[in-house]
Amino acid sequence: MNTVCEVCGDIGYKHLLVCCRDCMCSAMHQYCLDKVVFDASLADWLCYECLQSHGEVTLSSSQHDNTKSLESNERFVQCQKGSSCGKTVKTAAATPASEESGEDIPSENESLELDNLQAPPGDDYVLSRTSYLSEAQKERVMAFIQETKPKITVFVSIMRKSNVQPPGPCLGISKEYASAHFPHKSTNVTLQMPGKSKQWHPIFYKRNESRKNMLMGQWLEFVRDNHVQEGDICLLGPTKGGRRTTFTVYLLRETTHSRCGSIAKMASEVHIKEELSDEEISGSGMHEISHGSLESEDYGDPSQPPYIVPCGNCLSKSQKKIVEERVRAIQSEVPICVAVMKNNNVGIARKWMLELGSRYASVHLPARGQTMVLQCGRKIWEVKMVIHNGRRWFLNGGWPKFVRDNDLRVGDICLFELKKNERKLTMTVHVISREQF
DNA sequence: GATGGAAGCCCGGGTTCCTT
DNA sequence: AAGGAACCCGGGCTTCCATC
Secondary structure, X not given: OOOOEOOOOOOOOHHHEEEOOOXXXXXXXXXXXXXXXXXXXXXXXXXXXXXXXXXXXXXXXXXXXXXXXOOOOOOEOEEOOHHHOOOOOOOHHHOHHHHHHOOOOOOHHHHHOOOOOOOXXXXXXXXXXXXXXXXXXXXXXXXXXXXXXXXXXXXXXXXXXXXHOOOOOOEEOOHHHHHHHOOOOOEEOEEEOOXXXXXXXXXXXXXXXXXXXXXXXXXXXXXXXXXXXXXXXXXXXXXXXXXXXXXXXXXXXXXXXXXXXXXXXXXXXXXXXXOOOHHHOOOOOHHHOOOOXXXXXXXXOOOOOOEEOOOOOOOOHHHHHHHHHHHHHHOOXXXXXXXXXXXXXXXOOOOOOEEEXXXXXXXXXXXXXXXXXXXEOOEEEXXXXXXXXXXXXXXXXXXXXXXXXXXXXXXOEEEEEEEOOOOOEEEEEXXXXXXXX
């Protein structure tokens, strides 16, 4: 068997090589697969030559979800889900390479059947409170979730400097996850890695019942032994029969092809996309709009006002004029929510949040808190929309980041245009700086 | 009473420092 | 160096008060 990965061309982590199911000659790292597989026992990979011999792929064929063309550095993995559980799977663990390493690969049952606790429906994973996944990272995590279908929600954390670098690196475990899956008092727990026989025994440190939960002590050794680096994604789940003290850890490396920016970007609360089309840039064509007060007949539904200003936000004449110009240019089907920035929104207040007028929100926004995508210019931000007492709609979470990135100041006006037919709750924000009126 | 602004409290996680 | 603990800070939520 080729002992170098067909993608990276390197031996790399030998024990993570998956060999071709048919020829047993070609190999590829689990982490180099197009869809990263954390448990080698779940990967069933065919090299390109074998795929061709099976007639499953040609040089010009359109690609199946799990295939890539040769030109695009073809990779193929058939993910064994559900029905495949009982299948004998040939992996690097059963190859001479792994035998040489002397490392035993835990069975898929050991590595992924967590315990009898069920993950709540819809909760694929629990993200560390301070970790924020880029879209690419989300995709990689979801690929893992979808391929392994863990019976218990896994805990996901992006490694930060404090998690991996001495002195005293530690891994914070969110309270909810710790209370559900970790011991109820400070004690040693066991960490294991798929494909490694070595176990690590960090201390699970639980402070004052409700406060901190973190892994310390041998966590450092785990980090060193597994070359965990800043930016790597750590997925952790309780192991069946572990009685809350044994956990399997999967590492999603910040590989070059998955790298999506600096750790600072990845740790950012707001994910920014740069790929929006020019048509999505706000304000275009504004100069073509004639002045004049808005009339209801400018819009399809005369009963629906073109914009809504919260009760407390009175616009001056000049503000009203430019707002109406902008609203006219936007030509939104849904009324525009107007917000004049104040101290508690953008200014000197200790905390920034934005309350969307309830007259607007109660009609046009969901009655349940959720993540909202704010789009401004070429970028998007994710903020958290929370509803208090069923009557007040607040934006927080990523709102401060949005404010900083857009250099919003007191007196600026934001027009929130609700986008229809978006998968996520999305609003385009049109900013009118205070200098414009 | 409805709405909005502002501030305080609490929680949770990261960071740093002290002790062994 | 490792373990333990305190401190700091950001975010979530609630409450109070003012205004209409």
